[in-house]
Amino acid sequence: MKKRTFIKLSSTLMAAPVFSPLSDWFAAEKLKNWAGNLEYSTDKLYKANSIKDVQELVRKYDKVKVLGTRHCFNSIADTKYNFISLREMDQVVALDPKARTVTIESGMSYGQLAPYLDKKGFALHNLASLPHISVAGACTTATHGSGVKNGNLATVVSALEIVTANGDVRTLSRAKDGDTFRGAVVGLGALGAITKVTLDIQPTFQMRQYVYENLPLEQLKDHFEAIVSSGYSVSLFTDWQKKRINEVWIKSKVEKGDTAKAKTEFYGAKLATKNLHPIAELSAVNCTEQMGVPGPWYERLPHFRMGFTPSSGKELQAEYFVPRKNAVEAILAVERLRDHISPHLFISELRTIDADNFWMSPCYKQPSLAIHFTWKQDWASVRKVLPMIEKELAPFHAKPHWGKVFTMAPATLQSRYEKLADFKKLVNEFDPKGKFRNDFLATNLYGGSV
Incomplete structure (x- = not known):
């Protein structure tokens, strides 16, 4: 794309209504994942800049999925209907040195978060091989680093904020929500749109x-x-x-x-x-x-x-x-x-x-x-x-x-997850009509398609 054309389109995009599909401006460029092996089933991608935006988009559409940094190699994040992008929601919400926690918006990547924490004197317990993946996406798919004493990246999640299928905001924490929390952290995108994540941190090293x-x-x-x-x-x-x-x-x-x-x-x-x-x-x-x-x-x-x-x-x-x-x-x-x-x-x-x-x-x-x-x-x-x-x-x-x-x-696959039945009950509580369910989840968790 020529520089002049890009600048013109960028200016137009900034002035466009927030819920206009981003793909309308780039119709010739199909949405693909990071590796390029997967072409997504729709180009309808809507940008959210706030929790209010997310709530409005979730309420507006019968079928939605959140599309993050697109690092998945299969169709777990795919949809035939509507995507929501939270990539613009990438700020640190709060750093609590006393509690040793950091709360971030879910569009933030590890490459953004890690240098920030280090400058403040803190660290995470582990990182994946690549730094550009989003924190929320990595945690909800149980992505990991390495170490015999290190759990996957989700093990430092101490709280989640989720916009559920009816557009309500629900907060879950390790301290208060027990099994619901343990079922939701690795939620595979099935429970709703994660908008904030709170992580345990430790002194830098x-x-x-x-x-x-x-x-x-x-x-x-x-x-x-x-x-x-x-x-x-x-x-x-x-x-x-x-x-x-x-x-x-x-x-x-x-x-x-x-x-x-x-x-x-x-x-x-x-x-x-x-x-x-x-x-x-x-x-x-x-x-x-x-x-x-x-x-x-x-x-x-x-x-x-x-x-x-x-x-x-x-x-x-x-x-x-x-x-x-x-x-x-x-x-x-x-x-x-x-x-x-x-x-x-x-x-x-x-x-x-x-x-x-x-x-x-x-x-x-x-x-x-x-x-x-x-x-x-x-x-x-x-x-x-x-x-x-x-x-x-x-x-x-x-x-x-x-x-x-x-x-x-x-x-x-289903036979190897002893808590699958409980997870399905939790999904039904958060999303009873399957708003966030796609073909990948329907096939691999439910044995059907949507």
Whole structure:
């Protein structure tokens, strides 16, 4: 688009009625997700700038969905009807140093929130690999970082503000709402439009990370717990070839007076001598600093720099959660499929996540291992490999990430969530006519379509 045309359209948009569909101005540009693998089923996207706007939009339409940073690789956020964008609602509402909480509007991303908190002397317990995803979207899909003692990103949510299907505002808190709160935090977009989130925070801290190359797979059999517990957050990257883990990323807190240097060898893996990308062949220029250089928590916990916000990622992602007690068996089960997997794979990442008590979280009452796949964007091939992986992981009752691609049968998926019936009752309380329900939820939670 020419600069002059863009400026003219931008000025017109600013003067347009707030509820005009944004897509009317860009009819030729179809709404797609971040990766570009999914074209949304409608271009009717309405911008909300306040809770009042959200309430009016929810009351106006019979069918709506909130569209966030579009990082989901499946249709969990899709709709054939009307989208609401809360991206403009991205401010800090309140910082309470005494209670150690921060309340934010739901359009805020981790890339916006983390530097703000650090300047105020605070931190979050963990971050995902990419910083540009929205806090609310990450929490409602149980997105996570890594660490044997770290729960997913939703575990620091202490309160939610939701606009329900009738347009009312409802606030839930960990302190007052018990099971309702535990059912709502990982709500999959089914309960309403999340407009505010309150998060637990802690004093800021420094971190460093080291990367080791070529960890023999055999070492995981005997030393898995020691390896994944070797840092505050540990990621293992593999292409499933050569009986190895290609890279081990160990992120550790810098304690006062800590001058220890990294060992040159780690369970047979060698200390890297330069910064690395998770895919070793790619440039590490956009990766967070390695080589043990200390830095703020938010510049070490993600794999990619806060200032690096890719506009799209030509890839597909899939991820499966298994009980941590079965981690080694599950890894070896997937490794047997290496010749089926590798031709279509960029890289896999193995991470641990602590248990939580959210009904629809894959880590509900279960310390877990997440086996992540970053695929080449070839759905025809990937959709043939996923059933093989799901079959190998079936003995461990694997659960897929809610926002990534999978082929698991709805009946199988439903059988792996012991609180599903209670969650459906909660959804019915908040949204009795299915205003926020879409085909993804109807199929995977209810076995039908809308």
